[in-house]
Amino acid sequence: MDVVELINKYGFPIVMAVGLGYIIKYVWEWATKEVKPVISEANTTLVALIDRIRMLDNDLIRLNQKVNTVLHLRGKIIESDRVMEAVKVEREASQRFDEAAKLDDNKPKFVKRRDDIADAEEEENKKTAASGEG
Secondary structure, three states: OOHHHHHHHHOHHHHHHHHHHHHHHHHHHHHHHHHHHHHHHHHHHHHHHHHHHHHHHHHHHHHHHHHHHHHHHHOOOHHHHHHHHHHHHHHHHHHHHHHHHHHHHHOOOOOOOHHHHHHHHHHHHHHHHHHHHO
């Protein structure tokens, strides 16, 4: 039978309802026969990968604890080494500063600058000239 004859005999809504029922049946069979097994297999693979990731995470945590224990027992914790190095540099800088301060203490406290010497000579010349005029 032709679609037009079916529509004339049963009406458009009935023919369309049967057509939609066939499409739904086709999609349902396709989903259950082709898609569902693929999704099931992917789900199994995903669960296996999640288990492996958990195992690796646990191994990483245990390894990190072992490394921290070894570093602690050897007394070479990285942060304390950095702090000790900073203290050492600070101590050396303080010693150098103290040595420089001692050398500075040995120098005379007042050193005349050239301008001060020139001003002092000029004042002396004025005093000499003033006392010679009087």
